[in-house]
Amino acid sequence: MSAVIDNHAGHDAHDDHGHHPTGLMRWVTTTNHKDIGTLYLWFSFVMFLVGGVMALTIRAELFTPGIQIVRPEFFNQMTTYHGLIMVFGAIMPAFVGFANWQIPMMIGAPDMAFPRMNNWSFWLLPPAAIMLMSSFLMPGGAAGVGWTMYAPLTSQMGPGMDTTIFAVHILGMSSIMGSINIITTILNMRAPGMTLMKMPMFVWTWLITAYLLIAVMPVLAGAVTMTLTDRHFGTTFFNAAGGGDPVLYQHIFWFFGHPEVYVIAIPAFGVISQVIPAFSRKPLFGYASMVYATASIAILSFIVWAHHMYTVGMPVAGQLYFMYATMLIAVPTGVKVFNWVATMWKGSLSFETPMLFALGFLFLFTLGGFTGLVLSMTPVDVQVHDTYYVVAHFHYVMVAGALFSAFAGVYFWFPKWTGKMYDETLGKWHFWLSLIFFNMTFFVQHFLGLAGMPRRIPDYHPQFTEFNQISSIGALGFGLAQLLFLYILLKAIRSGEKSPEKPWDGADTLDWTHLPTPAPYHTFENPPVVK
Amino acid sequence: MTKKFGGWGGALLLALQTGVANAAWQLNMTPGVTKPSQVVYDLHNLMTWICVIIFIGVFGVMFYSVFAHRKSQGHKAANFHENTTVEVIWTVVPFLILIVMAWPATKALLSVRDTSSPDMTIKVTGHQWKWGYDYIKGEGEGISFLSQLATPQEQIYGTAAKGENYLLETDNHVVVPIGKKIRVLTTANDVIHAWYVPALAVKQDAIPGFVRDTWFKAEKEGVYRGQCAELCGKDHGFMPIVVEVVSAEKYTAWVAGKKKEMAAAADDPNKKWELAEMKARGEKVYAAQCVACHQANGQGIKGTFPGLDGSKLVQGPAAGHIDIVLNGKQGTSMAAFGKQLSDTDIAAVITYERNAWGNKTGTVVQPADVKAARK
Numbered sequence: 070m071s072a073v074i075d076n077h078a079g080h081d082a083h084d085d086h087g088h089h090p091t092g093l094m095r096w097v098t099t100t101n102h103k104d105i106g107t108l109y110l111w112f113s114f115v116m117f118l119v120g121g122v123m124a125l126t127i128r129a130e131l132f133t134p135g136i137q138i139v140r141p142e143f144f145n146q147m148t149t150y151h152g153l154i155m156v157f158g159a160i161m162p163a164f165v166g167f168a169n170w171q172i173p174m175m176i177g178a179p180d181m182a183f184p185r186m187n188n189w190s191f192w193l194l195p196p197a198a199i200m201l202m203s204s205f206l207m208p209g210g211a212a213g214v215g216w217t218m219y220a221p222l223t224s225q226m227g228p229g230m231d232t233t234i235f236a237v238h239i240l241g242m243s244s245i246m247g248s249i250n251i252i253t254t255i256l257n258m259r260a261p262g263m264t265l266m267k268m269p270m271f272v273w274t275w276l277i278t279a280y281l282l283i284a285v286m287p288v289l290a291g292a293v294t295m296t297l298t299d300r301h302f303g304t305t306f307f308n309a310a311g312g313g314d315p316v317l318y319q320h321i322f323w324f325f326g327h328p329e330v331y332v333i334a335i336p337a338f339g340v341i342s343q344v345i346p347a348f349s350r351k352p353l354f355g356y357a358s359m360v361y362a363t364a365s366i367a368i369l370s371f372i373v374w375a376h377h378m379y380t381v382g383m384p385v386a387g388q389l390y391f392m393y394a395t396m397l398i399a400v401p402t403g404v405k406v407f408n409w410v411a412t413m414w415k416g417s418l419s420f421e422t423p424m425l426f427a428l429g430f431l432f433l434f435t436l437g438g439f440t441g442l443v444l445s446m447t448p449v450d451v452q453v454h455d456t457y458y459v460v461a462h463f464h465y466v467m468v469a470g471a472l473f474s475a476f477a478g479v480y481f482w483f484p485k486w487t488g489k490m491y492d493e494t495l496g497k498w499h500f501w502l503s504l505i506f507f508n509m510t511f512f513v514q515h516f517l518g519l520a521g522m523p524r525r526i527p528d529y530h531p532q533f534t535e536f537n538q539i540s541s542i543g544a545l546g547f548g549l550a551q552l553l554f555l556y557i558l559l560k561a562i563r564s565g566e567k568s569p570e571k572p573w574d575g576a577d578t579l580d581w582t583h584l585p586t587p588a589p590y591h592t593f594e595n596p597p598v599v600k
Numbered sequence: 601m602t603k604k605f606g607g608w609g610g611a612l613l614l615a616l617q618t619g620v621a622n623a624a625w626q627l628n629m630t631p632g633v634t635k636p637s638q639v640v641y642d643l644h645n646l647m648t649w650i651c652v653i654i655f656i657g658v659f660g661v662m663f664y665s666v667f668a669h670r671k672s673q674g675h676k677a678a679n680f681h682e683n684t685t686v687e688v689i690w691t692v693v694p695f696l697i698l699i700v701m702a703w704p705a706t707k708a709l710l711s712v713r714d715t716s717s718p719d720m721t722i723k724v725t726g727h728q729w730k731w732g733y734d735y736i737k738g739e740g741e742g743i744s745f746l747s748q749l750a751t752p753q754e755q756i757y758g759t760a761a762k763g764e765n766y767l768l769e770t771d772n773h774v775v776v777p778i779g780k781k782i783r784v785l786t787t788a789n790d791v792i793h794a795w796y797v798p799a800l801a802v803k804q805d806a807i808p809g810f811v812r813d814t815w816f817k818a819e820k821e822g823v824y825r826g827q828c829a830e831l832c833g834k835d836h837g838f839m840p841i842v843v844e845v846v847s848a849e850k851y852t853a854w855v856a857g858k859k860k861e862m863a864a865a866a867d868d869p870n871k872k873w874e875l876a877e878m879k880a881r882g883e884k885v886y887a888a889q890c891v892a893c894h895q896a897n898g899q900g901i902k903g904t905f906p907g908l909d910g911s912k913l914v915q916g917p918a919a920g921h922i923d924i925v926l927n928g929k930q931g932t933s934m935a936a937f938g939k940q941l942s943d944t945d946i947a948a949v950i951t952y953e954r955n956a957w958g959n960k961t962g963t964v965v966q967p968a969d970v971k972a973a974r975k
Contacts, residue, residue: 134766135758142834142904208903215831221808222791222833225933227903300931309809315792316807349669350677358687380794380829381805382812385713389706396698403694404687410658411686413665417677420666428666432659439651446705448636448712449644451803452629455794455829519644520626521798523829526837528756530767532624 089590097192100184101590102169103486108191109166110479114555116158116198121548123151128510128544134531144527145213150201152216153233156333157240158198160467163475164336165190165247168275170486172251174580174588175269177260177597182253190246197239204229204236215525217326220307220318223296230300234293241286248279248286255279260579262599266360269578270353273360274339277367281328281335284371289325292318316381323374331370333467335363337434337474338405341427343578344477345409348424349416350575355408362401362408369398379450388447395445399438406435421573422496426477429504430470437465440515455525458518464511473503476554483558484572485580488587489565495557502550509543630798633820633845636712637801643708647701654697712801715815718783720776726786726793726806726828727940728933729835729892733774736785740855743862746940747772748888749838756838767837768825773844775858777851781817790935791833797826797843805830818845833933835892867944869971875955875964882952885945890953893933898957905933909957918965921950922973938974943967 089095099105126147130138139147169187173180181187204211209227212218223230255276259268268276296318298304305311307318346353353359376395379388409431418424440462444450453459476499483491513536518524522533529537570586580588583597631641669675720738724731730748735741750769754760763769776782786795786806796803797816804814818824826841846854887896894900898909908914914921925946928936937946947965954961 134762136756137758140901141837142901145831145834145836210903213833219792219831222831224931225791225833309807314810316810350671351679352681354681355683355687357682358691380803381807382810385709388709388713392705392709393702396702399698400691400694404691406658407690410662410665412681413662413669415675415678415680416665416669417671417675418666418669419671428662431662435655435658439655442651442701443644443647446643446647446701446708448640448705448708449647451712452637452640452644452798452801454803455796516625516627519629521630521796521826523796523827523837525831526827528767528837530765531762532626535624 098188100180100188102173102181102184102187103588103590105181105187105191106166106169106171107486109162109169109194112191112194112198113159113162113166116154116162117551119202120151120154120159121551123147123154125544125548127151128541130527131529131537132541133538134529134534136528139527141527142210142213145215145525146205146211148525149213149215149218150204150211153201153237154198155467156216156329157237158194158201160333160471160475161244162194164275164278164333164471165244167271167336167340167475167478167482168247168251171482171580172254172272172275173258174485174584174592175272175578176255176258176263177579177583177593177599178254178258179591179593179596181250182258183250186246187250190243190250193239193243193246197236197243200232200239201236204232207232217319217322218293218296219322220296220299220315224300224308231297234297237293238290241290244282244286248282251275251279252283260593260596260599266357267599270342270356270359271336271339274335274342274363277363278332278335281332281367281370285325285328285332288321289329292321292325295321316378319378319381320375323377324371326377327374328367328370330463330466331366333471334434335367337430337471338363340474340478340481341409341430343576344423344427344481345412345431347481347573347575347577348421348427349413349418351412351416352577353408354411354414355404358404359408362404365401366398369394369401373398376445376450379447380454392445392447396442399442402438406431406438421480421493422491422500423477423481423573425497425500426473426480429500430473430477433465433469433473433507437462437470440465453518455523456518457514457522457524460524461511461514461518464514468511469507476500476503479558481573483561484568485584485586485588487562487565488568489561490568490572491557491561491565495553495560499550499554499557502553503547506543506546506550510540510547511543513539513543632799632801633818633822633824634800634816635819636816637799639708639711640801643704646704650697650701715783715813717781718815719780721783721785722774722776723785723787723811724795724806726788726790726795726832726839728790728833728935729828729839731770731793731795731839731841732789732940733772738780739777739851740858743855743858745772745858745862747774747842749840751838765825768827768840768842770840770842773823773842775844775846775851775854776818777848778818778821778845779848781815783813783815785811785813787811789939790933792830793828793832793839794830795826795841796829797824797841799824800826800843802826803829818843821845821847867942867967869943869967871944871967873947873951873964873966875951875962878948878951878964879955881945882948882950883956885941885949886952886956889937889941890949898953898959908953909959911959914953914959915961918950918954918963918969919973921954922946922965922970925950926970926973943970943974946970
């Protein structure tokens, strides 16, 4: 806080260079929201590549029937850490990175409310990631239990399980601190005149997400801590022999796990809600109803968790309740989709890369939403639960949903952050390659699941060969397309053309209307007045 | 690659048109041979078509907008937003559609969940990595066997051609009579497994320490195959389920044969065995039960599964060795085989381990020793 006030007192003009250490120490000691946002984004990209290599290992093994490349126990480790890294290392930090960069600029604040805690939130991540990856070096290797870490399989794992548990603890702490920071910033540091109902949608989605995170991360920490004490200290929370119940773990995990899905999806909705109006040159159709729909989704997300557990043997009444509650989520989600489409209606549309990714999101996320609706029906779910149908479903939501939205966000805000333009042609290539290869990878998995191929198996009956081969080739293509993304970013940073002050004529948030491009190191030392 | 794609695309179209005669291009659920499987199949089709129609409606509007309201074609943006009527409609209409969808789903769920008044009851126990079956009520009561993967390792590791039922064949089929309501009780011995046979529309988690139930009533004779559907460790992908539905007469014959087989296999618990015959029998038990982790050469897998060749425990006093095989080791994958194998088989496998590879203890563990250790 003091640094901000010092700057404010000492410099009248915008200070492009700021007074900060240079080189490595700039990044280690930084309390600047923009630097920290950059750190989050690069961290998440590195983890995205690590998790991607794991995904490719899985797809390579599944290219043909038989065991060719990795042993079954290592295959299980790949599926486990692919999931953990993508969820906690790649997608979540990417959106926190957006929050850091954008929230202060969008609400007219000079920085985040707790800049030092902000630094700490980020710098917890690399040690957590190293600890997570160190599991592979432990005796017995990493834990092959799936990202859901179901008991009592976790009791059979070596020390790699413990390092994973501690890594999850640290990641959780980082998320909670980040959330406290975001909530405090949004509630206390808005520019004069910016009422809650005038905030950009992206800010609203993050306010809601941060509350979700504070509510559920401690629940996950509790679940993995109980696993830890079951493993080492003789407790029997999840062991029937001592009066516990393995299914209890699943209830606790999914009480975290379902809201977690929306922790990932809701900020993605926020990005899309900025991009679609900007490229339609028309305001968001139903701003208020979007806010209410987002809040409704967040609240509903707490009361549907056991739809992940239809096969554990719940009473019929329980299954009916969770089925109805889950179906209800379709209503606010539908409202959001209708609003986006209505925003485009009679707009003046143009299709630069951010808009392409936003449309890709809209189309494919909705497809994933529909398979979710099919899965909500208990009798159908029982048949396809733990098959590739579910794998296809959540990758439509997580990859074509969250990840495409993150790409849209990066291309959209890149000029504001760096003052340079990315190569539009290459950006479009990135979109079309991602779109085609994504569908090639995951659409066919619906068929595999319907035909009965279980998930998390390293080998399969030859009847599944053809679709698996299509999927594996698609995965390779999707992976390579992301290297193109890296090239586009590096090229733009090194030698990109200078961006115009406002490259997107429909963008109307404070960062575009009140700040120069690129945004200087310190912004809004004097808050703007919003009318 | 383009050419290959063309081939695939063509095959895909063909598969769609021919109603998927070829299992390799199966696009939809297995229609199945039980009433619930038909109910589930129809429900899934209905829901998918409703979704497809809505999808086409919504994205028809979006794509119309994408083509008609382009800036490049000089379309000027309107500036309308917020319309309470429209917003109420698009909240209420989906809600009504959901009610329409919930009705058949509820009916289907209630019809498939009734496990009362079965003709037969079979208890299914998940073990890492095989299934145990106990016929506990109805014709065949008392039959009990383990069932595990029958696909040879050579096929999995690519040194032999893959057989017709690759990974989906077991050494012991679960045989049931046609047209009888079979209640299936599931439980597990170590971690959570799930008993999943698509054609019967049955998937039920098997949870250690708890008993859950499900049921099926097959209406067509045949062999139906499934797999474990809950990640249960290293060989999760290698514990198939084979259910054979036969006529009532054939079933009666199978029961008689199985009982005779069980009686013949029962060993005299007081027999004194020689080292050579015990070792020979033990080698077979080892190949079936132990080889997945401890490996054929007794070396185990470094860091994950301890080797037995040269192991202190194996070369030490027999009592400790018997104890770990009988009771397993908490917190590891080492199962308690006392619940799965007979005294003679346990004695045989221990004798084999103590005299195989570099282990030369010369001890013969007798069934009586194991029986004594059980107490």
